[in-house]
Amino acid sequence: MPSDRDLEAGSHDDTNGGVATARVNSITSSASCFPFTLKFIDVSYRVKLDPMSGSRGDGIRRILHSAGSSSAAPEERVILNGISGMVSPGEMLAILGPSGSGKSTLLSILAGRLQGKHTGTVLANGHRLAKSVLRRTGFVTQDDVLYPHLTVRETLVFCAMLRLPRTVAKADKVAAAEAVIAELGLSKCADTSVGGPFVRGISGGERKRVCIGHEMLVNPSLLLLDEPTSGLDSTAASRLVATLGGLARQGRTVVTSVHQPASRLYQMFDSVLLLSEGSCLYFGKARDAMDYFGSVGFAPKFHVNPADFMLDLANGVTQTDYQGDAEKSAVKQSLISSYNRVLAPKVRAGLSAAVPGNATHAGKDVCVERGRKEQRSISWRSQFSILLQRSLKERRHESFNSLRVFQVMAAAVLSGSMWWHSSVHDVQDRLGLLFFITIFWGVFASFNAVFTFPQERAIFIKERSSGMYSLSSYFMARMAGDLPMELILPTLFTLILYWMAGLRTEPGAFLLTLAVLLGYVLVAQGLGLVLGAAIMDAKQASTIATVTMLAFLLTGGFYVQNIPSCLAWLKYISFTFYCYRLLIIIQYGGGQMDYLLASSRHRNTSGTPVCVAALLAMFVGYRVLAYMALRRTKA
Numbered sequence: 358m359p360s361d362r363d364l365e366a367g368s369h370d371d372t373n374g375g376v377a378t379a380r381v382n383s384i385t386s387s388a389s390c391f392p393f394t395l396k397f398i399d400v401s402y403r404v405k406l407d408p409m410s411g412s413r414g415d416g417i418r419r420i421l422h423s424a425g426s427s428s429a430a431p432e433e434r435v436i437l438n439g440i441s442g443m444v445s446p447g448e449m450l451a452i453l454g455p456s457g458s459g460k461s462t463l464l465s466i467l468a469g470r471l472q473g474k475h476t477g478t479v480l481a482n483g484h485r486l487a488k489s490v491l492r493r494t495g496f497v498t499q500d501d502v503l504y505p506h507l508t509v510r511e512t513l514v515f516c517a518m519l520r521l522p523r524t525v526a527k528a529d530k531v532a533a534a535e536a537v538i539a540e541l542g543l544s545k546c547a548d549t550s551v552g553g554p555f556v557r558g559i560s561g562g563e564r565k566r567v568c569i570g571h572e573m574l575v576n577p578s579l580l581l582l583d584e585p586t587s588g589l590d591s592t593a594a595s596r597l598v599a600t601l602g603g604l605a606r607q608g609r610t611v612v613t614s615v616h617q618p619a620s621r622l623y624q625m626f627d628s629v630l631l632l633s634e635g636s637c638l639y640f641g642k643a644r645d646a647m648d649y650f651g652s653v654g655f656a657p658k659f660h661v662n663p664a665d666f667m668l669d670l671a672n673g674v675t676q677t678d679y680q681g682d683a684e685k686s687a688v689k690q691s692l693i694s695s696y697n698r699v700l701a702p703k704v705r706a707g708l709s710a711a712v713p714g715n716a717t718h719a720g721k722d723v724c725v726e727r728g729r730k731e732q733r734s735i736s737w738r739s740q741f742s743i744l745l746q747r748s749l750k751e752r753r754h755e756s757f758n759s760l761r762v763f764q765v766m767a768a769a770v771l772s773g774s775m776w777w778h779s780s781v782h783d784v785q786d787r788l789g790l791l792f793f794i795t796i797f798w799g800v801f802a803s804f805n806a807v808f809t810f811p812q813e814r815a816i817f818i819k820e821r822s823s824g825m826y827s828l829s830s831y832f833m834a835r836m837a838g839d840l841p842m843e844l845i846l847p848t849l850f851t852l853i854l855y856w857m858a859g860l861r862t863e864p865g866a867f868l869l870t871l872a873v874l875l876g877y878v879l880v881a882q883g884l885g886l887v888l889g890a891a892i893m894d895a896k897q898a899s900t901i902a903t904v905t906m907l908a909f910l911l912t913g914g915f916y917v918q919n920i921p922s923c924l925a926w927l928k929y930i931s932f933t934f935y936c937y938r939l940l941i942i943i944q945y946g947g948g949q950m951d952y953l954l955a956s957s958r959h960r961n962t963s964g965t966p967v968c969v970a971a972l973l974a975m976f977v978g979y980r981v982l983a984y985m986a987l988r989r990t991k992a
């Protein structure tokens with residue numbers, strides 16, 4: 358587990374990128390064994406459009422849809438159409454194309470991260486993408502998926518602790534993170550929070566470099582980046598691409614999508630793949646592209662930035678004057694058939710030729726074996742403790758956020774004043790108080806928990822798909838990380854309200870009330886976790902939580918004594934029902950409860966053991982369900 362000293366260690370400004378990379382290399386030495394030649398052959402991807410929305414279905418809609426609520430035949434859409442190409446170690450391939458042309462989809466397929474089914478083959482050194490290859494693949498997605506409250510140094514040190522193999526000493530992991538900070542020019546902002554949409558932090562360019570650093574830490578043999586220059590000014594963009602070029606020259610295979618590269622950026626790429634609506638218009642050396650387009654009748658009339666010219670072609674635009682849609686479509690069709698006629702056979706021939714410089718095959722088995730040993734990820738215990746520490750650091754602002762504390766304290770003082778020294782004989786008042794406590798904590802805990810997993814969805818999916826940790830260590834660390842807040846706030850609440858309201862003064866009664874309330878809070882939290890994990894959309898999950906809590910509260914035993922028999926079963930799954938009964942038993946004793954709850958139906962229910970067992974079962978059951986729902990989570 359990284360100590361605070363580790364996280365604060367070394368803030369020297371080492372601008373010598375090569376030396377820094379060499380340091381990362383020496384720490385995670387096995388990468389040099391695996392120069393990857395990446396080939397992709399006839400990659401196609403189609404999606405069936407959701408007839409209910411015409412896009413990716415999600416959340417409740419997805420659940421309803423999968424339950425068979427739609428009868429319309431799904432429409433199919435071609436996202437990628439037979440894309441082939443190859444990148445060798447030491448090379449940087451740029452994927453160019455207009456927005457929506459399929460760049461991100463192709464990158465996800467090359468990174469082995471696309472959840473849907475595609476056709477075609479992706480090979481690394483002639484073999485299908487195995488786990489060992491994926492572990493050596495760094496994938497920087499278009500969105501910056503980082504924890505906003507961690508500093509740059511904390512982000513990279515935690516990443517190093519989790520991603521570098523167990524054979525690397527802790528001090529070396531910290532040194533690797535420091536080397537990456539220096540190499541990417543992040544020393545000046547190393548102790549600044551990363552930030553995000555609602556949190557001030559480092560600049561967009563710096564955030565992008567942190568994402569790249571995140572992937573560089575595993576010293577990837579294959580580095581894939583989705584539009585790393587978007588949102589950067591041209592100086593920052595060319596600095597970034599120069600860094601990527603440097604990484605490629607050290608023997609890595611780099612593939613990056615770029616939206617609109619300036620001329621000097623374009624020159625830095627070795628090869629280029631141009632996409633238009635999922636079809637390939639060019640694949641080959643970057644410097645040969647203009648000659649090729651000239652040879653098929655699309656020479657520019659004056660000197661232009663090759664990237665701009667190619668993007669115009671991919672949009673079907675060949676001149677500055679207005680062109681209609683039919684004309685644009687004809688240009689694209691002509692370019693696709695030219696590619697299929699002229700370039701595609703050459704690309705295919707290149708792909709079937711022997712992999713150049715593939716000397717690694719000779720020593721492959723030794724390398725694989727060595728890699729396997731060195732790549733063994735850290736133990737479950739270490740994963741748990743690092744994830745727990747990271748979760749506590751990330752949520753330190755949120756957990757004891759002053760507004761939240763104020764909310765709980767205000768509720769305690771207000772209700773304490775309302776029920777100030779209530780008399781044991783004012784039974785209705787007391788029952789009202791006990792039920793109020795049950796409502797407040799049932800709603801508070803379940804609603805806060807609903808956000809837990811949806812909030813972290815993107816990070817969770819990214820980290821899990823790169824094999825950073827096991828689901829169980831993440832889940833347990835998240836549960837444990839939430840405990841302090843889940844337990845301290847209700848304890849403070851009970852301390853204030855219990856004495857203000859003048860409930861039973863015996864310490865035993867107070868402690869039992871507190872224990873019941875804490876257990877109840879954990880059960881209610883479990884409900885929020887299940888809904889959040891199953892629906893993975895905070896808005897939809899909180900709507901379902903509202904309805905569920907309403908049903909639980911109405912059947913809790915305070916408002917309605919004679920619940921219609923067709924709905925009576927609801928109370929048995931309502932944790933408010935059990936908690937309310939236990940609180941009454943503590944204040945009035947089990948004997949009096951049936952008298953107080955003057956309903957024949959309530960009377961049939963057993964006392965303390967059944968209530969405790971039901972709450973325990975729900976505590977475990979909700980968490981098991983949340984875990985299972987999380988297992989199903991896909992991008």
Ligand SMILES: Nc1ncnc2c1ncn2[C@@H]1O[C@H](COP(=O)(O)OP(=O)(O)OP(=O)(O)O)[C@@H](O)[C@H]1O
Pocket residue numbers: 404406412413434436454455456457458459460461462463499616
């Ligand atoms: N699962 C899906 N369902 C429906 N449409 C999809 C799906 N996945 C991708 N698409 C569509 O496929 C097209 C290509 O998407 P992709 O994200 O790969 O494009 P892109 O070239 O990376 O775009 P941009 O440059 O804007 O990021 C888009 O029109 C997108 O809406």
